[in-house]
Amino acid sequence: MNSHVSAASPASAVASAEARVAAYDWKALAGELDSFGCAVLTKLLAPEECRAIAGLYPDESHFRSHVLMARHGFGKGEYRYFRYPLPDLLGGLRTVLYPHLADVANEWNVRMGIDERYPDEHASFLKQCHAAGQMRPTPLLLQYVPGDFNCLHQDLYGDLAFPIQVAILLSEPGRDFTGGEFALTEQRPRMQSRVEVVPLRQGDAVAFAVHNRPVRGPKGNYRVNLRHGVSRVRSGMRHTVGIIFHDAR
Template sequence: MELCANNEEVINKQSLQSEGFCVVKNVLKPETCLLLRELYAKDQHYRSTIDMQRYNFARGQYRYFNYPFPEIISRLRRYFYENLVDCANEWSQRLLHEMKFPADFYAFEQSQYEANQAKPTPLVLKYQEGDYNCLHQDVTSEKYFPYQMVFLLSKKDIDFAGGEIILAQQRPRMQTIAHVINIDQGDALILSSKYHPTLGVKGYYKSNFKHGVAKILRGERYSLGIIFHNYVGGDGD
């Protein structure tokens, strides 16, 4: 599986730092997207499967990868972490946060294990007609990376209709800003995991970011989620 569809993928760091999200076009080749979708049926790659309707927070299903990851998952995590770490440290500085993120992804992983965060978080999500995902955050502990990614594995308007990504930016004492994001197969969305430093008249303040998926109107939609931090717990829990 190859990482990029071309050598022109560009992270718009200015947009990411000002808006809290940005889109990266043509990260994965169509054949890589297909192979990742086909992995969904192979139980040996996953530590758990979640039926979202059972827990009453959405409709659809997702599966968390287990160690060892398929090579493409490991490469994506390392490649994008190391290209986002400068933004992450700027995020920390703007929010006067104590977190300092190492330049090397393996050093970040080691810090996660030392904090008892060893439960892997990359996942594939499967939505069918009528499915959706409510607004939420993928943060369960204090040690987290401020950005995460969603890669669309299905072809928009061919494999499915609907299913836009919804971002809700909640600002203190102000109304929520809704962002509706359309990406296509192979594209990636980089988004704030929890807080975004928003510039106000007195400096930066925290705006709370949540994300979800609008209802699937037709077909079947697969996406890959890359979360750089782990969850608390042992390998394969």
């Protein structure tokens, strides 16, 4: 495996990820998630880390399954789900991003009147997933070529689904590919749907609501339904890594 991805031990990878994740203004990011359903973490990965992760795609030994989107009506393009153990860098990021997002998720559940609360540590949440029969890792690496797109969807995978996930763009727009914008739609009760197109550069990550989130209205909080997708790639090749925090059945 490429040294930029997995030269460090899992413990040192977590420590490295913790330092870079702690450097963000999480109060501001939580505010953006609360206001728009998404927030951008600029330059979460360095260019060489992006290239190293994208470079894993052809090597099937890193993955548990390969999905061709067109076969399932998901769009056009393909992706591979990582197997355990995850590459150290991705495993470290999954571990240290989770507590910041769990704070937001728990506040959302309070406002939506949902009883479920997420534990402080990701390992504890994964134990809950595994006890519920959700054992398969969900982080994935996506690859798009010209004409490919990802239909609007929600990544749920089982009864236990963490309500926020993170996608990291590994390719540079305008150099490696054109088109392929990340889009988020929000279906609001008795109103037209709202669309958020999120501009990203190589190494930028977007954290976004997977399914529902609360919105404050004049009569209190109401629940909106979200879906996300990727517009048509016009040229080149686009790679993205998705960090989903719950495991799948």
